[in-house]
Amino acid sequence: MSDLPNNNHNNGDYSANNIQVLEGLEAVRKRPAMYIGDVSIKGLHHLVYEVVDNSIDEALAGYCDKIDVCINEDGSITVKDNGRGIPVDMHEKEGKSALEVVMTVLHAGGKFDKDSYKVSGGLHGVGVSCVNGLSSYLKAVVHRDGKIYEQEYKTGHPISDIKEIGETDITGTIITFKPDASIFSTTEYKFEILSSRLRELAYLNKGIKLTITDKREKDDEGEHRREEFYSKEGLKEFIDYLDATRVKLIEEVINISAIKNGTPVEIALQYNTSFSENIHSYVNNINTIEGGTHLTGFRRGLTRTLKSYADKSGALSKLKFEISGDDFREGLTSIISVKVQEPQFEGQTKTKLGNSEISLVVDQAVSEMLSNYLEENPKDAKIIVQKVILAAQARHAARKARELVQRKNVLSGGGLPGKLADCSDRNPELSEIYLVEGDSAGGTAKQGRDRKFQAILPLRGKILNVEKAMYHKVFENEEIKNIFTALGVSIGTEEDSKALNIEKIRYHKIIIMTDADVDGSHITTLIMTFFFRFMKEVIENGYLYIATPPLYQVKKGKSSRYCWSEEDRIQAIEELGKGKDSGVSIQRYKGLGEMNAEQLWSTTMNPETRTLRQVSIDSAAEADRVFSMLMGDEVPPRREFIERHAKYANIDA
Numbered sequence: 207m208s209d210l211p212n213n214n215h216n217n218g219d220y221s222a223n224n225i226q227v228l229e230g231l232e233a234v235r236k237r238p239a240m241y242i243g244d245v246s247i248k249g250l251h252h253l254v255y256e257v258v259d260n261s262i263d264e265a266l267a268g269y270c271d272k273i274d275v276c277i278n279e280d281g282s283i284t285v286k287d288n289g290r291g292i293p294v295d296m297h298e299k300e301g302k303s304a305l306e307v308v309m310t311v312l313h314a315g316g317k318f319d320k321d322s323y324k325v326s327g328g329l330h331g332v333g334v335s336c337v338n339g340l341s342s343y344l345k346a347v348v349h350r351d352g353k354i355y356e357q358e359y360k361t362g363h364p365i366s367d368i369k370e371i372g373e374t375d376i377t378g379t380i381i382t383f384k385p386d387a388s389i390f391s392t393t394e395y396k397f398e399i400l401s402s403r404l405r406e407l408a409y410l411n412k413g414i415k416l417t418i419t420d421k422r423e424k425d426d427e428g429e430h431r432r433e434e435f436y437s438k439e440g441l442k443e444f445i446d447y448l449d450a451t452r453v454k455l456i457e458e459v460i461n462i463s464a465i466k467n468g469t470p471v472e473i474a475l476q477y478n479t480s481f482s483e484n485i486h487s488y489v490n491n492i493n494t495i496e497g498g499t500h501l502t503g504f505r506r507g508l509t510r511t512l513k514s515y516a517d518k519s520g521a522l523s524k525l526k527f528e529i530s531g532d533d534f535r536e537g538l539t540s541i542i543s544v545k546v547q548e549p550q551f552e553g554q555t556k557t558k559l560g561n562s563e564i565s566l567v568v569d570q571a572v573s574e575m576l577s578n579y580l581e582e583n584p585k586d587a588k589i590i591v592q593k594v595i596l597a598a599q600a601r602h603a604a605r606k607a608r609e610l611v612q613r614k615n616v617l618s619g620g621g622l623p624g625k626l627a628d629c630s631d632r633n634p635e636l637s638e639i640y641l642v643e644g645d646s647a648g649g650t651a652k653q654g655r656d657r658k659f660q661a662i663l664p665l666r667g668k669i670l671n672v673e674k675a676m677y678h679k680v681f682e683n684e685e686i687k688n689i690f691t692a693l694g695v696s697i698g699t700e701e702d703s704k705a706l707n708i709e710k711i712r713y714h715k716i717i718i719m720t721d722a723d724v725d726g727s728h729i730t731t732l733i734m735t736f737f738f739r740f741m742k743e744v745i746e747n748g749y750l751y752i753a754t755p756p757l758y759q760v761k762k763g764k765s766s767r768y769c770w771s772e773e774d775r776i777q778a779i780e781e782l783g784k785g786k787d788s789g790v791s792i793q794r795y796k797g798l799g800e801m802n803a804e805q806l807w808s809t810t811m812n813p814e815t816r817t818l819r820q821v822s823i824d825s826a827a828e829a830d831r832v833f834s835m836l837m838g839d840e841v842p843p844r845r846e847f848i849e850r851h852a853k854y855a856n857i858d859a
């Protein structure tokens with residue numbers, strides 16, 4: 207790279223290797239997003255995954271079974287494993303220890319270890335040196351060959367030589383790093399985000415114990431927050447975890463495990479009484495949210511195998527219409543995990559597997575093992591076939607209902623819902639739509655908005671709980687039809703019911719605005735569930751937001767302050783009431799309706815002053831579980847969940 211100052215010194219004392227080392231990590235610091243995706247909260251957490259992935263690789267190679275992650279008091283991270291320890295011997299060519307090479311040369315991670323089965327290694331597979339480059343401080347401690355070694359770094363550069371600091375009878379690697387605050391937009395780690403990734407890793411890689419400890423805070427008993435994850439049976443237990451609040455159709459999760467053409471394929475599946483399809487796919491422990499060839503292979507294998515079994519059993523003879531692929535996946539929860547030697551990732555977020563050979567690999571694994579299963583378990587096979595037929599019948603009925611609805615819609619002129627107050631701008635990138643709880647608040651919002659770019663769609667009361675409703679009920683629901691029509695996206699049909707024509711969407715900000723009370727947050731959750739189940743692309747594109755109306759107004763004479771939390775309120779009372787006689791009044795806003803149009807605008811709708819919370823999916827599997835739990839039938843786990851999360855409630859949902 208010619209724009210780096212060190213380039214001029216390519217003579218004298220500097221060896222070419224030295225310069226390359228420098229260039230490597232300077233490149234990471236210059237364009238961090240190229241290496242870790244972004245420098246937001248996502249990229250920040252990616253640093254931990256990158257280090258943990260190295261330990262997982264050590265575990266997959268058979269040398270490690272314990273990984274401990276710690277969020278330290280000062281916000282730094284420590285990852286400790288009981289693997290072989292990073293080698294420390296002198297590296298002839300580089301003229302430095304192997305440890306230093308691993309820590310300071312880009313992509314040097316697996317250099318010494320070509321034979322081992324290396325398939326982990328993070329979404330970008332950039333290695334731990336990348337973490338080093340993006341850390342203001344990093345310390346590597348290695349237990350190996352009876353000795354303890356240590357080296358420290360600053361922004362990727364060693365600040366000491368490798369030192370022998372003691373003796374040991376264990377082996378392993380301990381890496382502590384502090385993300386560089388001049389690079390990341392935030393350096394505050396979230397326990398929830400890290401713990402759900404570690405849980406996922408535990409299920410995906412059975413037999414490894416992963417722990418996380420948060421030393422930043424203590425609970426009432428003086429204990430640090432801590433979680434431990436260990437899965438003896440892997441994917442099977444992952445399914446049980448995801449389906450905790452769903453009613454299963456067959457007793458045992460179906461397991462498929464095979465190595466086809468050298469590619470390990472692991473699949474677990476279970477049918478439940480719900481109507482939704484929950485398939486989560488992974489390649490080398492990475493959640494492939496955009497799918498890819500492994501998913502295509504799975505679907506094809508599943509459909510063909512079940513269809514041929516059902517055909518043979520004669521169960522389909524009475525059906526007067528074709529079964530579609532979707533029918534085989536209604537009420538299906540499944541995890542697909544493949545380990546691919548040289549994965550090609552495609553798609554917008556590089557989470558779509560492109561390797562064409564994998565499709566057949568997975569298809570064959572499913573066909574062979576599932577047809578065996580069906581032959582050996584005729585009782586379960588019958589239950590599954592019955593479920594598929596029911597799904598087909600319901601879908602058939604739903605299509606008729608939908609056609610009727612759409613015909614009516616055309617007869618009444620089609621167009622936008624009557625309740626929508628649209629904005630005048632036609633550019634989706636600049637347009638917003640507020641989904642407002644209740645007609646009355648909707649009216650206030652219509653008065654208060656900037657009509658150029660803000661549209662208002664009032665929703666009456668509670669929208670349908672899509673987690674409990676059948677497909678055709680969802681599409682018959684007035685409020686939900688209004689949302690679809692207002693957004694300008696069409697209701698999918700049959701096979702492609704999950705493929706939304708997102709490029710037609712009329713607004714790039716969809717803002718849920720409800721009362722700041724229990725009912726309001728329930729409605730927010732209902733609407734989020736609806737988007738998660740039927741328009742996931744909206745969330746994935748970052749279009750879904752939650753408005754945050756104030757909780758209080760503290761007033762004294764002519765001055766007033768809006769408050770969004772108890773702390774805000776206490777501070778406002780103190781500041782407004784300072785030194786003078788009292789006369790401070792506090793208004794608690796129970797609902798949006800208690801604000802007038804001007805107040806609603808200035809506190810909640812004006813882009814200059816409002817705070818929007820963007821809805822994101824950190825872990826699709828976890829989101830799936832949480833929504834099915836919050837919105838499903840079983841009350842006790844929901845209560846437990848709410849109580850457990852009350853203290854640590856994650857506002858970014």
Ligand code: 0RA
Nearest residue numbers: 260261264289290291292318319379
């Ligand atoms: C290179 C080679 C070997 C192990 C590792 C790296 C290694 C890296 C990390 C990062 C975190 N924990 C780790 N554990 C091991 C192979 C060493 C050998 O052959 O003994």
